[in-house]
Amino acid sequence: MTLRDLARRSFMIGGSLFVVAGFWLLHNGRLTLNASHSLPEPAYLMWAWPKVIWKGAVISADPPAAYAARFDGLLFTKRVVGLPGDRIEHRDGAVCVAGECYPLALKDGAPFAPALAEGVIPDGHYAAFGSSADSLDSRYATVGLFARETIRAVGVGTTLVPHWKELKAWADAHGY
Known part of the structure; x- marks a missing residue:
């Protein structure tokens, strides 16, 4: 095999991989902008397949039934802190998952909603x-x-994209 043949095959294989990755990204990929301050990053690189979920991954999910009407057409984007088999406990006004505790928000001195029940994540x-x-x-x-x-x-999460409010301010300043 000559150097030219090797270069040609490498180019064909590299190009084919690029095309396959591009089709996968177009079909499964999305960029989600952060619309709240519930997570620190301004945007998230997301994919619909494969759905490999790990502790620390960011997920986009349908709104829970209690909030479906209020958030119709929107997805809840949150960071995974508990996997199946992890234990949920309550300690000092916080919900603890696998030993890590997260405080409840208070309204008039009491949690604004009931805490998640204790037990094991199914x-x-x-x-x-x-x-x-x-x-x-x-x-x-x-x-x-x-x-x-x-x-x-x-x-x-990614910081490669500015927060949506910065993008809106730029668009407004440029008349878009």
Whole structure:
């Protein structure tokens, strides 16, 4: 095999991999902008397949039934802190998952909603929280655990994209 043949084959293989990766990304990938302060990153690189969910992954899921009408057409984007088999406990006004505790938001001196029930996270369910105490997430019973079938995408946070408010300010300043 000559150097030219090797270069040609390498180019064909590299190009084919690039095309396959591009089609996968177009079909399964999405960029989710952060619309709240419940997570620190301004955006998330998400994919719909494969749905490999790990502790620390960011998920986008259908809104829980209690909030479906209020958040119609939107997805809840939270970070996974509890996997199936992890234990949920209550300590000092906080919900603890696998030993890590997350405080409940208070309204008039009491938690604004009932805490998630203590127990073990069942198969096919995940505890996902925001990073702020007032995040509407799994620490509250009205949200609960996220079932695998309600999770639409999995991903990671990125700071490569500015926060949507910065993008809007730029667009407004330029007349868009």
